[in-house]
Amino acid sequence: MTYLKSARTLFALFLCLFALAAQAQTAAPAPAKLPNVVILATGGTIAGTGATSTTTVGYTAATVGVQALINAVPELQKVAHVSGEQVFQIASENMGNEQWLTLAKRVNALLAQPNVDGIVITHGTDTIEETAYFLNLVVKSKKPVVVVGAMRPSTAISADGPINLYNAVLTAGSQEAVGKGVLVVMNDQINAAREVTKTNTVTTDTFKSPELGMLGYVVGNQAHFYRASTRKHTVDTEFDISKLDALPAVEIAYTYANVGPTAVNAFVAAGVKGLVHAGVGDGSLPTKVRPALSAARAKGVVVVRSSRVGQGIVARNGEANDDELDFVVSDTLNPQKARILLMLALTKTGSTKEIQRMFYTY
Template identity: 75%
Template sequence: MKKTFKLLLSSAAVMAALCGQSAQAADAAKPHVVILATGGTIAGTGATSTTTIGYTAAKLGVDKMIAAVPELSKVADVRGEQVAQIASESMTNEVWLKLAKRVNELLAQKDVDGVVITHGTDTIEETAYFLDLVVKSKKPVVVVGSMRPSTAISADGPINLYNAVILAGSKEAVGKGVLVSLNDQINAAREVTKTNTSTTDTFKTPELGFLGYMQDNKPHFYRMSTRKNTADTEFDVSKLNSLPRVDIVYGYANMDRVAMDADIAAGAQGIVQAGVGDGSIAAQMMPAIRDARKKGVIVVRSSRVGSGIVARNGEANDDQEDLVVSDTLNAQKARILLMLGLTKTHDTKELQRMFYTY
């Protein structure tokens, strides 16, 4: 009887040890994902559960956001850091540099498989594209936000964050550049844009379409962006503490040179002209553009339209005027590429190569 009891105890100890090992193995098998929080609506709160307009952004810290989605622990080993606590309309170059450097530090660590960045939706496409150009790793980086504050009925933040963590920890997302994931959809940082002021399906890629879906707790990819990104770019922000000033001048009927002259007087090294149609330049603007080039200011022709290629030597003689065209980049993303390009060169031919490469 005593021998039987000892055998039972021994068997129980073995089973407990095996169960413990299995639990440890399961934890080790889960991807390690770091969430970097910057604020935004996903961390916002409203006065009531029906407040979806007029709420206060950037109220919750990263720990509270993680705690609000306990399911995260089932799909990844998650930890968080607070990089900033702002509404994304207040995003700055300085925060971008701080964020990019921290992302690169984390992704260089063997025990980090991917990074999620929580962000306000107003400038999410800009931050994502900046990171797409300066992150030096093939590991997944996913930028995520929400259109409704955390206190709202049917808040979209929790499911968006859950999907983003799965995506950042997945092998399928490796090497696909920085991704933007909301509303069960996966978009490329270079191509995505916010298209509606308030609906949850606001993020779209005009004409080219999104990359895939999040469904059944896993990503489903159907295409990839063909432009170089992340570890394959020539840009390095590790030693940068600031970026060159680049401003956007918006095209409209009856525009004049006042805004462009003011931007140049304020120290702009580059101007993105968000022209009408195919990046057309008004006749009265050409003297201002020529004066800008004489001062060494780079001028990029983009379009306010929102989709399509800005054709070189189409609506302006770009070769003669020594201008650069943005290809398919909208004005806000053209600004980002020009800022980074100006850290390398002021040669317009080299800058044009960059616009056709990235």
């Protein structure tokens, strides 16, 4: 009798343990679902090749296709379901308005699909900051868009392209990057499109956000954000390029000691709609150039005072009476980014007051 009671007790205990194990198995979290990230390739050094493994200058950009870039980093499959498209295959010094419109429309079309969680754009470093800022103003989604490049070709010793691409895909697939605007991820750092700029011709740490600082790091297979840009971007902008086939002609006139009005006059004669003056200091207007800029404005050309310095605010009515001249100031945008915002602004209005508002908004 005692034996039977012991057997029943053991059997009951077994059933209890079995039930607990089954419950634990049922309650175990399912494997994390990997995000779907599309890589849009445009060429650049990240897709470049050199004559030898030590060729880090004098290489040929834009020779490696998108699938080869993906295959070279098999670790991508551990952090995202990755697919690729070859949008362009060019060196980024050849990136222009036409390519920007094509790229932006494709980005918006992809992000509108529910099965796309983020986009990575491989790009040459020479104009990466400009493409990123253009997209920052016209992408109509909060989903992450990350622009990435490399300073060394894919064939070089210690090529930075593979790790940059891995970090870009990781960031584009992260929830932390949602709503942060268009990002540039290189050298383990995350920068905002509006503030980032190339600061060195050859080193891998070239991309920085002077004064305002980067947004965060990619460390330990995770994107870490420490701040966000307060300027409006992506879904919160007023710009719509869906029906645009071209952008207004806007040029940059660079200022230096002994500069004359030749460049300004030539741009006006060519029919530009807008002109960014990359002035010295706080956007100062040299005596020889001021009359030409004033005449340009009188002819309907919108003039934006910017600075070649690269950091700091260009103060309205500081080095020039902008109210009297009817000029716009660039705030903290460098000349190349001021040109982008002015082009988009001119698709909406010719009012300098409205355009100035946009420069203080974006």
